Amino acid sequence: MSFDIPFLSLLVWAPILGGVWVLYAGDRQAGTVRHLSLTISVIVFALSVLAWLRFDTNTAAMQFVEFVPWIEAFRINYHLGIDGISLPLIVLTTFTTVLVVLAAWDSVESRIAQYMAAFLILEGFMNGVFAALDAILFYFFWEAMLIPMFLIIGVWGGPRRVYATIKFFLFTFLGSVFMLVALLYLYSQAGSFYILHLHDLPLSLTAQKLIFISFLLAFSVKVPMWPVHTWLPDAHVEAPTGGSVILAAIMLKMGGYGFLRFSLPITPDASLAFADLMIGLSLVAIVYIGFVALVQHDMKKLIAYSSVSHMGFVTLGFFMAFFVQQETGAIMGMEGGLMQMISHGFVSGALFLCVGVLYDRIHSREIKDYGGVVNTMPQFAALMMLFAMSNSGLPGTSGFVGEFLVILGSFQARPWIAFLAATILVLGAAYTLWMYKRVIFGDVANENVAELQDLTAREQLFLGLLAVAVLAFGLWPAPLFDVMHASIQNLYEHMLQSKVIP
């Protein structure tokens, strides 16, 4: 096949231009706006699937590369390309955006065009983050993303939205600017912003440590790791359903992606030096935040804390790799971490959508306002059961695969860490299923619940799609591992090579 579609450029710019078009169509044509947004997001999703089909899984090299000089004076290029680490995340992004558009169909009433446009533009920037191979281009998209998200939470959010969104913006902005300083320092050493060049740049241990810390500030806020996670529960609770879904499913993954793309390969020696700290923080997130999740009485807050706890697994998987003797075990742990990112994208997105479904009907997120929902919404109860089980790591669902691999990998190095990490299986089951029990089972709690209508066709569609994804990757995760294996292998080799200059 000689003809090349610029896949990545389309994935970045089609949603952005589509968003501008939607904005132009305006609120007066709400019906057109909905259909237009859905069409754009489906087309973009189809493009990303097409890219997946044409992706060569045998190589760790960047594929679909596009290169255009951008700012020639400083050798900044419009340089896009994806490997096995970024491809699944891009597909996750485009898939989630379709769901968000569907979920907003009737439930968002005010300024529908601006709402849809914000999500489409956000999608373009997020794809840009995952596809950028130039560090400044990466940073450009990484920060640009904050503006639509700031507006989404602030305009369509709950009562404390202003506090939540400003906190969200300032936390992420503060973390990111230090990354910018680190990237500029790297440029002053390497004379290039090409990420793969930076991977091979020799650096002294002190420089590496400082760079690692500035990257850590940026990525740990996004992941979010304990103790810089406090913006997340606020942002999640106040954000509209779509905002929560995107935050949980994709934005959090950018922190993990940042570790894989920047911290580990650019500063491998510092990563090794700080690995103990990272593992410690991950364990605190898993265990402590797990307990915190247990006592929440707001459903969204509970899922938000569950996200922090689950993302602890991701960082644990990445940094345990330094201590595992056999290569297969180390790679298994890292792949588990990446798998956990994808799976958590589906599961947390699905749970937030479930809360959204209930919220649209009763306008409450408090667990105590519910009870006995199964009596009036049996279909909903069944689907939510699946997602709750996946969140607790039930075998056969996607939630199990990643967690199991990370625990298995950790066990080879330090069994007691694996033991602590495995508490998530208990804690996760406890807080998720307990919430499920209180909301869904029991007698009908009040009149509101008695009057509930079961899922509409549209809600069946988006929850059904997610259920298929959760089951498919739970039962047969092999395609995902095929895609990521070569790249993770390559990354692992990079991590082990010391690049300290004496």
Add this chain to the structure above:
Amino acid sequence: MIWAPLAPEIALLSAACLLLIIDTLSRDEKRRLTYWLGLAALILSAVLVLAFSPLEPVVLLHGHYVSDPMSAVLKEAICVITIAVFFYAYDYFEEHGLLQGEFFVLSLFAVLGMMVMVSAHSLLTVYLGLELLSLSLYALVAMHRDSPTASEAAIKYFVLGALASGMLLYGMSMLYGVTGTLELPAVSAVIAQEAGRNLILVFGLVFVIVGIAFKLGAVPFHMWVPDVYEGSPTAVTLFISSAPKIAAFAMAIRLLVDGMAPLVSDWQGMLIILSLLSMAAGNVIAISQTNIKRMLAYSTIAHVGFLLLGILSGTRTGYAGSMFYVLVYALMSIGAFGMVILLGRHRFEADRLDDFQGLSRRSPWFAFIMLILMFSMAGAPPLIGFWAKWFVIKEVIAAGYVWLAVLAVTFSVIGAYYYLRIVKLMYFDEPTHLTALKASQEMRFILSLNGLAVLLLGFMPGLLMAVCVQAMRM
């Protein structure tokens, strides 16, 4: 034609004098003729600057005047910015019943002063241009005679400005006393020959820096900025906050780089202190403001801190970074003050932050323009303000001051807060009333263009950066 490079200045001077006569004879209450002729004069000099833009520096008038790539770019920018200022200002004065031909005449003289500063090649020319600019500005601030705040601002500006000019002149006299020459490169050459540190030279340097810092509005010489910004008619504030900053930047480059390059290690340290204080005080104090003009005044002070980062890095690309910063800043600043003018109604200044409340319901398009401007000033991509910060921080790191870069980005996060607050007011709050915005077509068009430029340049900043780098390569 030995006088050719002087064509823009000659044209502007003639036009300003001619305009003064025409305006006295004109009976038109609306001053249409003065307005259009003023615009024509600016466009003419912009064209002449472009036509005579030199590739190599040309020194004229016995070494007092230079025309080089930097001066061409900066003059072009000053003209273009002032053209936009005229559009905004006409609308403002018409709405507030303050239309006077003097505004246009004085502005043209101010532009002439800026051009002289930009092209200065000797201490005397710097001072000449500066005074022409400053005197025009003092009069402009006082234009609204019946307003006590405007008069207070004018007096304050005049007294402090005169003091700063005196300081600058005192510093220049010391430089002249030591070096025996007024020409900047000659001053530089003599300083380079001086073995060891000459105390009088360093003293002279300190006074010169005080003068520069005052004109730029850097802390601790910033006291006039908030009062003058708040007290002046908004159209005049708009003007003061934009083009004269470009000229002040040029003055800094001429005096410090062309004239005192051998003292770089001395002025670097002073600029670091000025820059840090400006970023810290500007960003922190801006948070507590309730008047948008005062808030933007403190934001200007913070921006000046960033601008100084490029100069203090002491490299050619660093100066290019500062130049890029000042051009971008001028573009954003006229946009933001343009919005304040747009919101104002008949004889009513919309200068409280609350006037922005619920703007996205009243006018989604202009709320969006303001959103772009605010995020750009905060330094968030994909807007041009990000690249301005990026450029100077990159240069500071390249010069080895990583710690300074870390402090600078931290202050920029603090600064983001008050810009976000404007966005919050516009988008998250409900409007108190729903009256539509009143503004002329030209005003709407120019303001939209202004906002879109900030957005689109953010996606393609390369050309402007290349121009700045090229202009600074001498």
